[in-house]
Amino acid sequence: MRFAKVLLCALLSCFGGVLAGEAGVTANSILIGMTAPFSGPNGAYGLDMKRVIQAYFRQINEAGGIDGRMLSLRVLDDGYETERAVANTKALIDTEKVFALLASYGSSPTTAAMNEAFGIARVPLIGAISGADSIRQSPKEHPNNRYMFNLRASYANETEALVHHLVSLGIKNIAVLYQNDGFGKSGLEGVVSALKKHQLTPSAVATVERNSVDVAQAVQQIAAVNPQAVIMVTLYKPTAAFVRAMKKADQLPQFMTLSPVGAELLVQELGEAARGIGISQVMPSPWSDTTRLAHEYQKLIGPQGKPSYYGLEAYAMARVLVEAIRKTGKEPTREGLVNALESMHNLDLGGYRVSYSANERRGSGFVDLTVIGPDGRIMR
Known part of the structure; x- marks a missing residue:
């Protein structure tokens, strides 16, 4: 009788261990976490990404999921605030028990979340709306970076392309x-570095606070x-405010900005002034009708959907x-x-390639x- 009880306990223990599995994974589901701004002046960015990811997850689930497991997305609003992003990330990992993280937003929030939450907990994050070098460092030298997988090119890539274009036109002044946070400072560093290659320095540097249009x-x-x-390293609302104010001051330079601005939102905010x-x-x-990634994204959101760069990037993140x-x-x-x-070396998503290795987390250099x-x- 005692032997039977011991055997039963051992079997239950073993079976319980199998049932427990990995956090966020059950026999029929996989839970993914996302923290991004869904409210406030930058809420439109996060809402666009969330809609696309949820639509793609539905598409995967309707086709049977992944080995019979349905994907679900748990989202938390961080308002593009660093402390909230870190708290949300910890809650998604510790309380919600997500399997992995997807589509973070912002350089300072993502860097802090990596160093204080998901990097320490060893929970991978796929995709971030950030080109900061802080989340692209070598995992060998910075262990927390092992769990950060970027898709987009860096701000250094973007600013070099912008500066090269301007200088090629004979523009030197x-x-x-820049926005006074990790995003803006990283972009500023990229501009300064790119100008230095042409023996130039910025003729003036000014800043605007995050979530402000002053x-x-x-x-x-x-x-x-x-x-x-x-060159404006800012998001769409301060960018629009700055352009309007410069024109009111009879200043008509060539205005240039980086991808995080959200071209479609900038147009909505500025109208013809954009x-x-x-x-x-x-x-x-x-909007491409020749790039397979864009075509599949357009098909996903349907004829009533509004294509956007943010939406396409969220789709690419979810695909990876x-x-x-x-x-x-x-x-x-x-x-x-x-x-x-x-192990993803030169993964082709359909006209957009992503590559990683044991010591590389950059994803793509496409600009x-x-x-x-x-x-x-x-x-174009």
Whole structure:
């Protein structure tokens, strides 16, 4: 009788261990976490990404899921605030017990979450709207970076493309407006570095606080040098406020900005005043009828959907995650997911390639230059 009880306990213990499995994974589901701004001045960015990811997860689930497991997305609103992003990440890992993280937003929030939460917990994050070097460092030298998998090109890639274009046009008087946070400072460093290659320095540098549109002092500082061009490392609301104020001050430089601005949102905010603004992009055109990735994205959101660069990037992030989970095998684990991602060498998503290795987390170096044309059209 005693032997039978011992055997029963051993079997139950073994069976319980199998049932427990990896956090966020059950026999019929896989739970993914996401923290991003869904409210406040930058909420439109996160909402666009969330809609696309949820639509793609539905598509995967309707086709049978991944080895019979249905994907679900748990989202938390961080308002593009670093402390909230870190708290949300910890809650997603410790309380919600997500398997992995997807589509973070912002340089400072993502860097802090990596160093204080998901890197320590060894939970992989796939995709971040950030080109900061802080989340692209070598995992060998910075162990927390092992769990950060970027898709988009870096701010250094974007700013180099912008500076090279301006200098090739004979423009040398280049000022910089940057957002006072990790995003803006990383972009500023990229501009300064790119200008240095042409024996140039910024003619003026001014800043605007995160989640603020108070650009009066910045306009005064930059207008004082009558710049030929201004590179704006800012999001769409402060960018729009700055452009309006500069034009009101009879300043008409060539305005250039980086991909995080969100071209479609900038057009909505500025209207016809957005015409002529140059924007570096880190994804192919979401309106393309020749790029397979864009075509499949358009099909996903349907004829009533509004294509956007943010939406296409979220789709690419989700595609990489699903591909990696499939590569982990019948019983997904976080370490298995990391290994699967590291084995992705030159993964072709359909006109957009992503590569990782044991010591490389950059994903892609793709940069395209666009300009806002008549009627708000984004032109190459």
